[in-house]
Amino acid sequence: MTLPAVLRSAAYPYRANSLNLFRLILAAAVLFAHSWYIAGRGTGPSLQGENLGGWAVAGFFVLSGFLITRSRLRSTPGDYLLHxxxxxxxxxxxxxxxxxxxFAPIALLVETGSLQGYLTTPVTPLQYMWGNLPLEIQHYNIGATxxxxxYPGxxxxSLWTLFYEFLCYLVVWVLGFLAVVRRSPVVVGALFLVSVAVYAALGVAQRGGLDESFALFxxxxxxxxxxxAVFYLVERWGTNLIFGVASLAAAVGLIAAIPHWGGQVAAPCLAYGLLSLSAVIPQPGWIAKNDISYGFYIYAWPVQQLTVLFGGAQWGMIVYLAITVVVTAAFAWLSWVLVERPVMLAIRERRAKGSTRSEQLPGDIQPAAGT
Known part of the structure; x- marks a missing residue:
């Protein structure tokens, strides 16, 4: 029996999708969500006690899980970690x-008119950089700024999510050593169910002494x-727009119906839905060539704080959001052009000179954002 055309799946277009655009939209959603409490205007839109930024981070992580799994299964262990x-x-x-x-010296000048004590007042700039260097954020404040x-100090x-994203990378790195993981989705699917169960029973784990860091992970x-887990499904059967829209609807339904862990159990539906849309929705050529989503994510918060400090929030949320989006996009582009793209080009050149069985993906060089 032949399926109707609208129900047929197509191979996922790894080299011609709009994931750069989707990640940028998710990063902008994080900025939007953070704007409310950075500007002192409450918590903003939320669902099941989680603001829009938290759900955007969930979107980052499901897309990252898909892309990073493919990267691991097509790369040597060393190349994977290097990337x-x-x-x-x-x-x-x-x-x-x-x-x-x-940023911090500018803030101190605006607030006090002087840089006195900037280098010596704890948390000093050097303490801020050194303490956060391992990726797990220990310091959010710098001196008296x-x-x-x-939202003081x-x-x-946003940077806290990067540590947990990298832990997820390591989980997939370890799984990639198992031959069964390369052949079958059973292990990854089982681990997904276990991870949902652990989060659903988080109170038990916390009573056993596990701390807030474990709770975030x-x-x-x-x-x-x-x-x-969705990677295996898409790799075998591709994506379909109708099923993708239905998956997103199912994800929203699960989130609304199940407090606390509804979003987690809905993760495969969220992943498949976003991937299906990204396969058919076009993105501007400039965004396809310039992935500024990561830079947008990591620079948004400090730009928002400085905009508030200079009085930008006093002109209303629309103006405040417009200013922060434009300035953040500028810093994100500089990060892409001066840091991210040159590093990745150097890695590509290294791979071209050596022998490797991995294949460069459009999304392979993108983090979840990590938030």
Whole structure:
């Protein structure tokens, strides 16, 4: 029996999709969500107690789980780790330096009219950079800066997700050593179900002494593994727009119907829905060539804080959002042109000179954002 054309699936277009655009939209959603409490206007739109930014991070993680799993199964272990570190870490280090050496002194000058004590008041700029260098954020504040804003003392409330994203990368790296993972989705699917169960029973784990860091990892891992599991489905059967829209509807229904862990159990539906849309929705050529989503994500928060400090929020949320989007996009483009793209081009040249069985993907050099 032949299926109607609208129900037929097509191979996923790994080299001609709109994932750059989708990730940029998700990064903009994080900026939008953060704007409300950075500007002192409440928490903004939310669903099941999670604001829009949290759901955007979930979108990042399901897409990342899909792409990173494919990358692992098509790469040597060494190449995989090299790409993962190179994609996240250089731009992360640069944003730490820019924040400590440029943004924070400007803020102190605006707030106090002087740089007195800037280098010596804890948390000092060097402490901020060194303490956050391992990717797990230990310091959000720098000295006496950002004390006059509605959300005081926090220079970048988005970077915390990168540590957990990298932990997810390591999970997939380990799984890639198992021959069964390369042949079958059973192990990844089982781990996804276990991760959902762990998050659903998080209270038990916390009573056993596991801390907030574990809770954050338990919250995000199911999204990543949900995307990983969908990779096998898409690799074998491709995507279909009708099924994709139905999957997104199912995801929304699960989130609305199941408090606490509905989003986690809906992760495969969310992943398949986003991938199906990205296969058919076109993206501007400039965005296809310039993936500024990661830079947008890591620079949005400090730009938002500085905009508030300079009085941008006093002109209303629409103006405030417009300013922060434009300025953040400029920093994101500079990050892409000066840091991210050169590093990835250097990695490509290294791979071209050596022997490898991995294949460069359009999305392979993209992090989830990580938020």
């Amino acid at each position: 993962r570190v190179a994609r996240i870490y250089p731009a992360f280090v640069v944003v730490l330096v820019v924040t400590a050496a440029v 950002l004390q006059s804003v509605p 926090a220079w970048n409330g 338990a919250r995000l891992l199911p999204f990543f593994l949900g995307g990983s």
